Amino acid sequence: MKRYDPLDSALTHYLFFTGKGGVGKTTIASATAIKLADEGARVMLVSTDPASNLQDVFQTSLTDQPRAIPGVANLQVANFNPMAAAKAYRESVVAPYRGVLPAAALANMQEQLSGSCTTEVAAFNEFTHFLTDETVDQSFDYIIFDTAPTGHTLRMLQLPAAWTSYLDTNVTGTSCLGQLAGLADNRQIYRQAVATLADGQKTTMLLVTRPQRTSLLETVRTASELKRLGMTQQKVIVNGVIPVADDEVTAQIRRQQQQDLAELLPRLAASPQSEVYLRAGSTVGIANMRQILELEMVEPHQQLRQPTPHLPTLATIIADLDRQDKRLIFTMGKGGVGKTATAVQIAQGLVAKGKSVQLITTDPADHLGLFKVDARVQVTHVDQQRVLQDYQEQVIQQAAQTMSADDLDYVKEDLRSPCTQEVALFRVFADEIAQTKCEVTVVDTAPTGHTLLLLNTTREYEAEVKRTVGTVPVAVTNLLARLRHAQDVEVVMVTLPEATPVYETERLSADLDRAQMPHKWWLINESLLATTTTSPLLQAKAAAERKWVAKVEAVSGGHFAVEGWQPDFEAQRLRV
Numbered sequence: 001m002k003r004y005d006p007l008d009s010a011l012t013h014y015l016f017f018t019g020k021g022g023v024g025k026t027t028i029a030s031a032t033a034i035k036l037a038d039e040g041a042r043v044m045l046v047s048t049d050p051a052s053n054l055q056d057v058f059q060t061s062l063t064d065q066p067r068a069i070p071g072v073a074n075l076q077v078a079n080f081n082p083m084a085a086a087k088a089y090r091e092s093v094v095a096p097y098r099g100v101l102p103a104a105a106l107a108n109m110q111e112q113l114s115g116s117c118t119t120e121v122a123a124f125n126e127f128t129h130f131l132t133d134e135t136v137d138q139s140f141d142y143i144i145f146d147t148a149p150t151g152h153t154l155r156m157l158q159l160p161a162a163w164t165s166y167l168d169t170n171v172t173g174t175s176c177l178g179q180l181a182g183l184a185d186n187r188q189i190y191r192q193a194v195a196t197l198a199d200g201q202k203t204t205m206l207l208v209t210r211p212q213r214t215s216l217l218e219t220v221r222t223a224s225e226l227k228r229l230g231m232t233q234q235k236v237i238v239n240g241v242i243p244v245a246d247d248e249v250t251a252q253i254r255r256q257q258q259q260d261l262a263e264l265l266p267r268l269a270a271s272p273q274s275e276v277y278l279r280a281g282s283t284v285g286i287a288n289m290r291q292i293l294e295l296e297m298v299e300p301h302q303q304l305r306q307p308t309p310h311l312p313t314l315a316t317i318i319a320d321l322d323r324q325d326k327r328l329i330f331t332m333g334k335g336g337v338g339k340t341a342t343a344v345q346i347a348q349g350l351v352a353k354g355k356s357v358q359l360i361t362t363d364p365a366d367h368l369g370l371f372k373v374d375a376r377v378q379v380t381h382v383d384q385q386r387v388l389q390d391y392q393e394q395v396i397q398q399a400a401q402t403m404s405a406d407d408l409d410y411v412k413e414d415l416r417s418p419c420t421q422e423v424a425l426f427r428v429f430a431d432e433i434a435q436t437k438c439e440v441t442v443v444d445t446a447p448t449g450h451t452l453l454l455l456n457t458t459r460e461y462e463a464e465v466k467r468t469v470g471t472v473p474v475a476v477t478n479l480l481a482r483l484r485h486a487q488d489v490e491v492v493m494v495t496l497p498e499a500t501p502v503y504e505t506e507r508l509s510a511d512l513d514r515a516q517m518p519h520k521w522w523l524i525n526e527s528l529l530a531t532t533t534t535s536p537l538l539q540a541k542a543a544a545e546r547k548w549v550a551k552v553e554a555v556s557g558g559h560f561a562v563e564g565w566q567p568d569f570e571a572q573r574l575r576v
Contacts, residue, residue, distance in 0.1 A: 001265075002325045004034045004237050004274035004293065005485040009037060011142060012233065014131065014196065018148035019208035020218045021334055024239040024499040025049065027283045028148040028208050028276065029058045031292040036142055038290075040048035044139075045132055047146035048123035053499050054079045054146065056284050064126065071286050076140075082123040088250035089122040091116070113418050120153040124193075131193040147399065148205060151225035154339035155413055164192045182345050183561045200233035206235045211257035216264040223268055234271040242537075249533040253565070280540030287453060299326070311530055311549070314342065317492060317521045318349035326490045329442045330480065332512075333494035338525040338563075342494050350372045350440050358438040360429055362445040378438055382428050384421070384445075391415075418421035422447040430475035449511030452483060484516045491519035495552070497527050497562075500503035502552060509555070520561040522552050528558045530564030 017029040026049065033045040044066060047054045054077060055062050058069050060348060062079035069075045090113040097106060112118075130136050130143055136239060137143075197203050205226055209219040223234055245251035262281065281286045308416050321329060331343040347359040351374050360365060362384040372380060392415045399411045414420060426447045433441050483489055495505040505522065512519045528542040529549060552560045 001238065001273050001275045002263075004028075004276050006015055006035055006293070009272070011036075012143070012200070012202055013141070014143050014203040015206060015207055016145045016148040016197075016203065017206045018222065020210075020215055020336060022336075022432065022496060022498050023208045023210050023215055024276075026057065026146050026500075027210050027289075027292060028237055028239060029144055031289050032052065033075055033144050033295055033516055034078075034286065034289050034335075039357075041074060041141040042139065043075050043141065044136070044143045045075065045146065046080070046127055047078070048127050049147040054406050057289060059285055061398060066336060069286070078242070080123065080126045082119050083124070083162040085114075085126050086119040086122040090118065090123065111450070115418065117152065117417050120149055124149050124153060124190075124511050125149075128193045130210065131196050132189050132285050140218045147199075151222075151229055152249050152413070152417055154197070155416075158288075158505045159437075176429045180396065185380055198230035198386065200231075203231070203233060204251060205234045206237055207268075210213070210240050211238050211261050211275075212336070213260045213264065218335060220264065220267045222309055229510055233430070236265075236271050237269050238265075238273065238275040241275045242278050246537070247533055247535040249528075249531055249565070250535045250538055251286070252404055253538075260523065278537065279540070280537045282544070301361055309529075309546075309549075311527075312560065313530075314345055314523060314561050314563055317348065317523060318346055318353075318562050320521070321346065321490060322350060322353045324351055324487075326488065327440055329440065330440075330442055330489075330491045331494055332491055332508060332519075334501060337494045337496055337501060339494050340444050342492060342523055343442050344373055344377075345443045347377045347440075350442075351572045352377045355440050356438040356443045358377065358430055360441060362425060382425065382430050382432075384425065387423075387428050388424045391420075391427070399435045401489065413551070419448075419451055422451040426451065426479075427473060427476055430473065430479040433479060434475045447515060448508065449513070449515035452480065453518060484518075486518040490521065492521045492523055493519055494523045494525060497524050497548040497552075502548050506555065520556075520559045522556045524549060524552055524562045526565045527562045528565055530562045 015032070017025045017030075017032075019025050029045065029047075033043045037043045058077060060069065064076055064078055066076040066078045067323070069077055090110060093113060094106060094109055097109065101109070106468045116456045127145060130145075154522070156482045207219050207223055209215045216341070219236065223236075226232075226234065242250055242254040242257060276293065279292060283293055329346060331339040331346070333339050343359060343361060344467075347357045351357045357377050358380060359373070360382060362382045392412075395415060396412060399406055403411065425445065429443055429447075433443075493505050493508060495501045508549065509519060527545055527549070528538050529545040531538070531542070533539060533542065549560075549562060
């Protein structure tokens, strides 16, 4: 695989960097913008990522208005705050209904508009300007976007029912209806923007990934999704590749990277592929950013390894869960942070302490088998795809009795959202938890605070208006009430020692606060700081983790633990 160099091939006018949180989208997008600008091209860099650290990268304050960057001629940068945009967008949609609908209906409406889908729509509303404004188009050679809209958002923008100001306060079990209700006035502009995204002569999707199984699988899924939407102009950038091994830890990581790449990169063979080496240097400041895409690998200077601080491990969390006699434990976090592995280890740890434990997981059975789960753990495997399909069919059947074909298409699209998947799974979890005879239930792939609030406001709204469609089952109602009992429930939030995963986990924490759901513990996985590496490269990366470990310690009030990186993280670390 060749090294990534934005100068070695023809580039389209619009460049979208997309990928899972924490893969390095902002870093690669910024380094690309600087390199092109250094070569004399006029470049605009725009971020709509809620976890973006563009201000840190360029060490200057940024707003939604383009700003010239000192030290980089020809480059301008804008940094939208999609959370603020989503807040303003929600208010514009809900305001006309104040004084018209009852309070419970308004609460339901506001919660429907509080999910990630609405944030993406609001972000799309912001950066559409850069896709359709002729002045912007003519002022720059390249317009680079740090993050891209998801396929779900783009498909919704193409649906006829999305433009009817449709806001159905009769919840039919779907999770995000009404995100587009405030956009109808600009329908033609959004059509133009979507068409530009699908024009391979104008736009390229650069799929940034890590050389790790979970990240690569997500990239395969994203590539397929974008192609179905007509966005076939794609390139793959593998970020964080270790080129050589200089101690046992780097050797293990490199072996794992090469195995995962050999297995999964062929699925992306239709797209040009390139790699960026793992760097020891900081990604803050223009001088450091100019080093990111250097073709020569510059080894870091050997530094005396600072003593690794005493870090609590997952065993500390397990001991506390046992001591506090927690009966219902959830692991939550973004994909790829190790939720399933953590759930398994918690279940095994509590069984070892004499508890009877049920583990509910949506992890594929063959993957769960790799963990060699203690036979004393009662494992309940939920077939996520089957559950979702059954739920979708039920909702569509009910909705078809009263809705037009266009509105029904919109409901079908909404049923593909992450929120809806969580709702479907939550119903199954509720039934399993209600029936178990075990002392403790550990739930992997748990719903977010937004989903819990959505279910709760739906229940309250239905109680007031006595609707019958989309009725919340008794098991769900009982579980919703139970989830606020701190003496009984705990959420273990799983993250990584990097900027984006930590910021995303902070947002998860805020969601759980809104849902009044107990969440005391943070677990930081895959830490190099918690290893004994002697590699100068990894020692430098470990030193960079200290900032994020310290931040998690602060925001958690000291209720955190750290697990060191181990090969084949999703399986080998749990073998006994």
